[in-house]
Amino acid sequence: MDRLEFIKAKRIVVKLGTNVLRNDEGYVSLPRVYSFIEDIANLVKSGNEVIVITSGAVGLGKKRLGLEDTRGTALKQACAAIGQGKLMSIYENGFDTYGLTAAQILLTEDDFSVRERYLSLRTTLNKLLELGAIPVINQNDTVSTLDVALRYVKEDMQVCFSDNDKLSALVASELDADLLIILSDINGLYDENPKNNPNAKLIRSVKEVDDKIMALASGVSDGGRGGMETKLKAARLVTRFGGKVLIANGKQPFIIKRIFEGEDLGTMFLPSNENLSDKKRWIGYATNIIGKIIVNKGAKEALLAEKSLLPVGVVDVKNTFKKGDVISILDEEHNEIARGIVNYDSHSCKKVIGCHSDNIAEILGFKNYDAIITRDNITIL
Numbered sequence: 165m166d167r168l169e170f171i172k173a174k175r176i177v178v179k180l181g182t183n184v185l186r187n188d189e190g191y192v193s194l195p196r197v198y199s200f201i202e203d204i205a206n207l208v209k210s211g212n213e214v215i216v217i218t219s220g221a222v223g224l225g226k227k228r229l230g231l232e233d234t235r236g237t238a239l240k241q242a243c244a245a246i247g248q249g250k251l252m253s254i255y256e257n258g259f260d261t262y263g264l265t266a267a268q269i270l271l272t273e274d275d276f277s278v279r280e281r282y283l284s285l286r287t288t289l290n291k292l293l294e295l296g297a298i299p300v301i302n303q304n305d306t307v308s309t310l311d312v313a314l315r316y317v318k319e320d321m322q323v324c325f326s327d328n329d330k331l332s333a334l335v336a337s338e339l340d341a342d343l344l345i346i347l348s349d350i351n352g353l354y355d356e357n358p359k360n361n362p363n364a365k366l367i368r369s370v371k372e373v374d375d376k377i378m379a380l381a382s383g384v385s386d387g388g389r390g391g392m393e394t395k396l397k398a399a400r401l402v403t404r405f406g407g408k409v410l411i412a413n414g415k416q417p418f419i420i421k422r423i424f425e426g427e428d429l430g431t432m433f434l435p436s437n438e439n440l441s442d443k444k445r446w447i448g449y450a451t452n453i454i455g456k457i458i459v460n461k462g463a464k465e466a467l468l469a470e471k472s473l474l475p476v477g478v479v480d481v482k483n484t485f486k487k488g489d490v491i492s493i494l495d496e497e498h499n500e501i502a503r504g505i506v507n508y509d510s511h512s513c514k515k516v517i518g519c520h521s522d523n524i525a526e527i528l529g530f531k532n533y534d535a536i537i538t539r540d541n542i543t544i545l
Contacts, residue, residue, distance in 0.1 A: 184414030347414030448543030455485030
């Protein structure tokens with residue numbers, strides 16, 4: 165796919181990282197932010213729909229309070245409360261200059277993980293775009309209970325997002341965006357870490373975010389929560405449903421304008437032919453996971469062949485979950501291979517481990533389905 169074909173997009177998500185929003189002293193870089201706003205305004209006036217995912221609230225609050233760090237949940241949430249108002253006022257004033265309206269949306273993990281809230285959010289975002297507004301989205305660090313949740317369930321819990329790279333991918337997925345642009349302080353994906361090897365070469369195009377590509381990620385960005393690994397995971401999600409992703413350096417002057425003028429900037433991640441459905445995307449990527457089921461080799465092969473998970477293939481059940489929850493499916497080496505909506509609660513699943521489906525009613529006294537998880541409710545990872 166050539167560059168001009170790649171940048172053809174009606175609905176665009178632009179993710180602005182912490183490091184591209186601030187200057188070397190840690191304050192917001194107003195000239196750079198206003199250049200983003202100008203470029204985005206021009207896209208909207210040209211008929212595009214643009215959603216902005218912005219970082220920076222915690223960092224701005226931290227700087228305003230003169231703090232060296234934000235360790236501790238309460239302090240981080242306080243910094244977010246102070247910084248978010250300042251951050252949003254910049255977007256509101258900037259877009260208002262061009263006669264456009266910015267709409268603030270602050271999200272937590274449950275806004276995606278709870279299916280009803282996920283669908284309600286999608287309806288609201290679509291209506292805002294229909295009205296010509298520009299949604300400006302950030303993680304709601306002030307009220308997020310993620311840190312508290314992780315304190316209780318520790319490594320057993322997998323959250324749907326903990327950084328704005330993944331958040332941008334979830335929003336792009338939810339809205340069927342044509343293109344996700346992730347602007348950071350690096351030119352794109354390199355064949356080696358450019359911080360360690362000055363001769364590292366920029367990769368211009370990636371056909372598939374496979375294990376080989378993921379192995380190229382290393383480190384976490386200074387000031388932000390993510391790094392190249394989180395950006396590659398975001399690219400993998402978006403390309404699975406047919407979207408396109410571009411990772412580029414947001415510190416380059418008028419980067420958004422130049423991208424849409426066709427300049428060869430950043431790394432392009434090309435869409436796959438998989439066209440993962442909205443429901444499969446939600447199951448695989450947008451839910452918080454606590455429950456786990458371990459399956460044997462035969463069940464793993466059946467799952468990869470797009471078949472249902474039967475009780476005969478289950479070897480263990482971890483943690484507590486309810487019927488209708490999304491749970492993680494692992495092989496016997498504890499590698500996560502899929503996720504799915506379970507037809508029985510954890511207590512019932514434990515009772516039918518290794519049993520034939522014909523015996524479910526006899527063992528449980530009732531029978532909902534022959535399968536622990538039916539194939540239509542499974543997303544292979």
